Amino acid sequence: MQTSDNSRHEGAGPDPLALDVRKSAILNAVVTEYIGSAQPVGSQHVMDAPGVSVSSATIRADMAALERDGYLAQPHTSAGRIPTDKGYRFFVDHLGGPGALDPVGRQQVRQFFDHAHGEIEMMLEKTSGLLADLTDCTAMVVGPSHELATLRSVQLVGLGPRLALLVVVLADGAVQKQSIDLAEDVDEGRLADAARYLAAHSLGRALSQIDATLVTTGDPATDAVVSVGVDALRHLGSAEAGDQLFVGGSSHMAAAFDAVDTVRSVLTILEQQLVVVTLLRDVLDRGLSVAIGTEHGVEPLASCAVVVMPVSVDGVVTGTIGLLGPTRMNYPQALAAAQVVGNRLGQRLSESRR
Amino acid sequence: MQTSDNSRHEGAGPDPLALDVRKSAILNAVVTEYIGSAQPVGSQHVMDAPGVSVSSATIRADMAALERDGYLAQPHTSAGRIPTDKGYRFFVDHLGGPGALDPVGRQQVRQFFDHAHGEIEMMLEKTSGLLADLTDCTAMVVGPSHELATLRSVQLVGLGPRLALLVVVLADGAVQKQSIDLAEDVDEGRLADAARYLAAHSLGRALSQIDATLVTTGDPATDAVVSVGVDALRHLGSAEAGDQLFVGGSSHMAAAFDAVDTVRSVLTILEQQLVVVTLLRDVLDRGLSVAIGTEHGVEPLASCAVVVMPVSVDGVVTGTIGLLGPTRMNYPQALAAAQVVGNRLGQRLSESRR
DNA sequence: CGTTGGCACTCCATTCTACTGAGTGCTGAC
DNA sequence: GTCAGCACTCAGTAGAATGGAGTGCCAACG
Incomplete structure (x- = not known):
């Protein structure tokens, strides 16, 4: 039944970073496709993906295995596959890579920081808007703490x-x-x-x-x-x-889900500053840069993923930026955007205190 | 065809504050009912309303007249009636009355202002949350301008x-x-x-x-x-x-509409501080306390209504509070809440500068 | 042995039909 | 002017038929 050579039988064993190269490619294809289309993806579509050059029958077998191992799920029999949280996790950890910001976005960031002026609060507020624009996610910026400032x-x-x-x-x-x-x-x-x-x-x-x-x-x-x-x-x-929070682009959450109930519950969470700040800090403390689905403990956000990035001022981590999107968000893009913006923001804040 | 005795023929004439007492009662019933149920209301339901003691046939005739005059609309033939913007306008101006806050809300307000402490920004932020809670609308609070402060x-x-x-x-x-x-x-x-x-x-x-x-x-x-x-x-x-804006309870907009597109466009507007502040100021400048549907010029908010209330500090109007909801919002409640909170807030701000 | 084409099967989504029922507009009578 | 009665309209629901994307299994092939 199991076709792969890295032996492991059915059930969701611990398999830390297993997965056949081809299965990886297939998972990659499914995730990528699903992120783009939000539709369950079938074996036919995966055939077209690069790095996969086998027949749809073979792909089906592998996808069945991936489902047994918990990386994929089927909304119903005879539908295509959808990545599970575990699937996204593997994608983020082992596939997809860091990703790079597209040139347009890069230009936007440059322009933003070249023209950024004014007081820090204003800048953080606008930064959250920038991040939201770049990623189509909701952006959260936690202002640098003043604990160490004299x-x-x-x-x-x-x-x-x-x-x-x-x-x-x-x-x-x-x-x-x-x-x-x-x-x-x-x-x-x-x-x-x-x-x-x-x-x-x-x-x-x-x-x-x-x-x-x-x-x-x-x-x-x-x-x-x-x-x-x-x-x-x-x-x-x-x-x-302490801890000012700036939230930008919450309207993107309404575009991310078609169930209005989901939108409402997510927005409700976003209104609770303390919850958001705690969430970001928690994720960061656990050494993660991405928390998918239920990995963060906030149930109403079970269909969301969070990308966090520390902001270092003069080498000391003091602020945080975060991105909130549906679990099928574009992780590479979000990570790239968060990284770039986080770095530039840190630089900027470091400069301004000389 | 026209049944009322205050003569005016068909077509939407200027009829400034016309409307038969019974027609008023019917319009009142339709608006009230629709605010509660969000469902088109038919002549049968209106029969139960107080102040209307005629048969459904008569009501139908009146409702047809009200539709001809632009106060009501039909989603489709043989559905009940829905108030138009003009209908809401008449309701707000001549019916519905000022309305009073329910005891629970009154208690909430009292408690809030008794325990309100801390800096002004924090208080305004929390005030927006309070208003949103009270009304199930999105609340906007524009901080008092500092123009006159020395x-x-x-x-x-x-x-x-x-x-x-x-x-x-x-x-x-x-x-x-x-x-x-x-x-x-x-x-x-x-x-x-x-x-x-x-x-x-x-x-x-x-x-x-x-x-x-x-x-x-x-x-x-x-x-x-x-x-x-x-x-x-x-x-x-x-x-x-100038002009800090605090928005609270934007999640209520997701509960107000079932079209996720509407929610998104409304949220997008709410993210634009300048637009919101301008909107509130405009409405206030035109001497209105309610702007319904297209009465304010912001198209994406065509299915929304805005309630505004000035905040006076030491007798001078400096701040504004606003409520944003669907056109079928509970106007009396919203007006009452805005008034009470506006007054208390003004008092509070006056006190704190002695 | 892994891979593949073939095949039967499943089941969502779509379409069509029929039906129900809330609601209307009209009319003739009081 | 009001009302009961009646025919009509039409959204919404339910059921049946259809199409098609997708699956799982199997036997055959290199």
Whole structure:
């Protein structure tokens, strides 16, 4: 029954990277074809594929074997084959290769980064749009974390009688703010004093390194302001304030599925920033660059695949970009786009902090 | 043929706020029913509606008249009637009333604003989520413009040899930044000097009131920095930097339509911030609070309706909230929700600047 | 032994038909 | 002006027939 020579009987054995060269070619053909057409592909079509020069009967036998091993599935008897998640996985890992961006896309990327200007948030937002355009997927960009960036400026601005704003500038150009409720009226002079002490206490450090040590200025009223200031700084450094997410091209999800229910559930997920960020981080932490179907734990995205790519700023991974598409997305293209854009973005961010 | 006593013959005459009391009741019933069921409604169903106590035959005659006058339409012969845009318009203007939020929603709003905290952007973002939840529509929130807010702080922070960041704090708590490329290396002292002069030039004014008058400090190098600083300030005051848009609940659009194409085109529009902001502003400028179907000029949204509501901070209209749904959205509910949330949001924003 | 052409079989998709039933428009009577 | 009655229309559903793409199996071939 089993025709291949790398012996393994029926059932889905562990076969780590087995598969006959011809079976690989056939799987490759099926995946490629299906990505393009979204239609089950039959043995006839596979015959035309390069690297496969056997009759359709032989292909059928191999496809049956591939189905037994879990790489392919049949929507119903006497239909063509569709890749399973495992099939896509093999395709991504052993076939398909890295793929290259088409010249048009390459040009688009170049142009984008040549003309990219303005503040970081704007750029990340636009980057998500670019990625979405390039890949016909939904793009997710998680802004670089500011954990390691050191404080360049700390300022307290009075906004009302008992209200002030703590404004912090980090070395990477990020500006964060935190409103502060004061126990009693504080005049500008005292605010400025407090800000000076806060600065002395924190400048040059990262937000996460601010300790709660009290600074004594000699004046108890000022001390009180400094104290809430320190609290505010530590709050900014905590996880709550971090991780901006930019999602672009969510409309592509409506083009990817024809079941409107699927679209809705996917969009619902995309609206939950925390879920998305966690998902991307999880995948990355597991050392993957692609998560297919149920490989990530988010059930409503079972018919989706995620491509993730770290963004390194000055050699340190701080940001993430992700692509979300149907499991039958164009993996080589998505990987190539994510890689190129990720690199350029990292470069760009590194430059801008010199 | 025409049964009503307020004489007007066939054809879609101007009839500004005509319509027989019974015809109104029938139209009301059709719209209400259709909003709930999304199914064409027939004369039988209208019979059950309150305020209509005539036989189905009479209702049929009236519905035929309503169709002739353009308030109703038939998907095909011998189907029930569906409201046209004109029908919805009449419903919104003369029927349906303001509507009230259900107690659950009211509770939700109260709870939200009681617990709302954190920075303004976060709050606006969450407000869009709240509105979307309340109405099953997609919610759009345009942040209050900072045109009128006066400058409370101007600061220049050096980030690199020839790179600085202009950080501006406005009286309403908004923080804006703009990176500045310097022609030559500038040390911290000179930056501080320049910032001081900038502050003297601009503090207490609104961003839009910054004029290009050069400030002479006596030192040409400092003057150069001040000059780019002024440019940057004016840039921040220009339209480009304004109008943050927060969109929440776009997944509801996938539930509203069963044609996946419609969903895609609507989502595509929602991704274009400028289009959305312009749309909302347009509708508001025309003095409308509801724009139905083609009343706003955006063709891909022809099957959608928009509800807009201004947000007043200290009595001045500065922000906008909008709801986007299918033309058969629940107008009374949407209007009520928009009104309540708009008011509370305005109050909240007014408070926070005291 | 792997490969191949042939063949019977399966079953989705399409088409056609018939039928149902919700809904209409009309008409004549009250 | 309203209403009951009636003939008519037509989307939607269900069932039967058809076509065709695709499969699995097998016997034969090099």
